[in-house]
Amino acid sequence: MTKFSILATGTIAHKMAKTIREMPQVQLYAVGSRSQEKADEFKDEYNFQVAYGSYEELAKDSQSDIIYVATPHSHHYENVKMLLLNDHHVLCEKPITVNQKQAIELYSLAKERNLLLADATWSRYMPFSHIVKEAAKNYELGKLKMIHSNFGIQKLHAKRMVDPNLAGGALLDLGIYPLNNALMFADSKVVDIETSMVKHTTGVDESNIIVLTFENGVKALLSSSMNGIMDTRIHLSYENGRIELDALPNPTKYSIYDEEQELLFEEDLPPQISGYEYQVEEMIQVLQQNKTEMISFTIDESLEVMKLLDTIRSKWNLVYPFE
Ligand SMILES: NC(=O)c1ccc[n+]([C@@H]2O[C@H](COP(=O)([O-])OP(=O)(O)OC[C@H]3O[C@@H](n4cnc5c(N)ncnc54)[C@H](OP(=O)(O)O)[C@@H]3O)[C@@H](O)[C@H]2O)c1
Incomplete structure (x- = not known):
């Protein structure tokens, strides 16, 4: 135990x-x-x-x-x-x-x-990206061209969200999910970042927009906000159709549409306790094997996310007081 x-x-x-x-x-x-x-x-x-x-x-x-x-x-x-x-x-x-x-x-x-x-x-340890990528292949949707992913909720009331001393801001708390979604689906390296943000009175980002260009040509349009409600569906656009996941960060179903926007297939994702169990289960498995690195989200992948967050913040000149 x-x-x-x-x-x-x-x-x-x-x-x-x-x-x-x-x-x-x-x-x-x-x-x-x-x-x-x-x-x-x-x-x-x-x-x-x-x-x-x-x-x-x-x-x-x-x-x-x-x-x-x-x-x-x-x-x-x-x-x-x-x-x-x-x-x-x-x-x-x-x-x-x-x-x-x-x-x-x-x-x-x-x-x-x-x-x-x-x-x-937590979304890194869930099975949805593997299931959806496999479905895109089975339905011959062709190459992935674009990813749209947003996370916007009302969270201005939470002190840790607005306080620069607690490393607040929409990006680090919410924007990290669309960013991870883009990396999970694009399966390529980011070669360009365009971004802008709306500054809160405390100096942290209240909302932001990020456009990523990947080496394989995939583009990702991402946004997050702690003061505006957004559509949290994840949209994946392929050459011959599109896939929609119902809600980030923990989708419960995905739907596949053809070129004419007709629904081809819809499926619930596997049942779960809350979604937090996947990372704990993987940790136990890794420890039982006496290993020191996670499988679904490696050290390099985690560091890549941190590097992107740094780069985005540097484009906004957002430095936390303790940095
Ligand atoms: N995976 C997810 O779905 C998810 C969702 C929400 C948040 N998060 C992440 O979880 C972390 C905590 O978020 P949360 O929403 O749980 O925050 P929270 O409700 O504000 O709780 C943070 C806890 O940290 C402790 N703490 C230590 N120093 C603190 C300080 N200076 N100010 C405030 N609290 C302090 C407090 O516990 P004690 O008083 O007991 O010491 C406090 O209850 C963040 O990293 C956030 O990004 C993840």
Whole structure:
């Protein structure tokens, strides 16, 4: 039985705890919070074995098999570093760090200490991209030409979204999903980036538009916003038809249309607990094989995402205060 622990008790920590509770091969072990009271509440709600009132105490406990980091972006680097220095395998929420430099340092530290550090960009571990690519082949849709993917929700009320000290902004929190979708479907290297953003009063990006050009000619038109509701369907345009996935970041079905926009085929994607289980299952599998790199989202792929985020931000001159 894998002992799974969680560092922080916010929104996503709750979702992950609920998911783990449904996974028979995993056991909720310890929770760490900056407050003992919150840790105790979280422990009681999900039936953890131990509750710590500091992240340091969680790190010092050697019993966890995996520790999941669910703090704001700005804190991933220091939280993950502390866990690696205490010999833990770590699953860290997206973006793995604020910039590529931090991510390179953490992946090197993990390698040096023979530990698994996994980037928890959950859509990367889901089966939808493989299923859809196979379907495009079976329906002879031809070459992929264009990807449209957006993520826009109302999230201005969340402090961590607008605060530059917490590495806020639409790109790092929401735009990372359309970006990953583009990379998952284009299967090629980005050779050009055009982008612009709308700045929030705090200086972070409130919304943004990104156009990627890939080496194989595929174009991706991506946007994200924390102050405007967007169509979150993923659209893939092929020479002879198109595919639509119903909603990012966790699609539940896809539909294939022909040249005349007639529906050819529609299928539900496999049932799931919440979608968060895929990354945990893969981590367990990788650890059982004594390996230190994820399969569905490799270190190079995770670093490529971080490099693109850096490049996009540099085009906007968006530098966080602690960088
Ligand atoms: N995969 C997904 O679907 C998904 C969805 C949402 C968010 N996320 C990612 O998950 C991470 C956390 O997001 P969230 O929405 O869960 O955030 P949240 O609700 O604000 O929770 C963040 C938690 O981090 C801890 N924390 C440590 N230092 C903090 C600080 N200075 N300010 C605020 N909180 C601090 C707090 O836990 P304690 O008080 O217990 O220490 C807090 O509850 C982010 O990286 C985000 O991108 C992923």
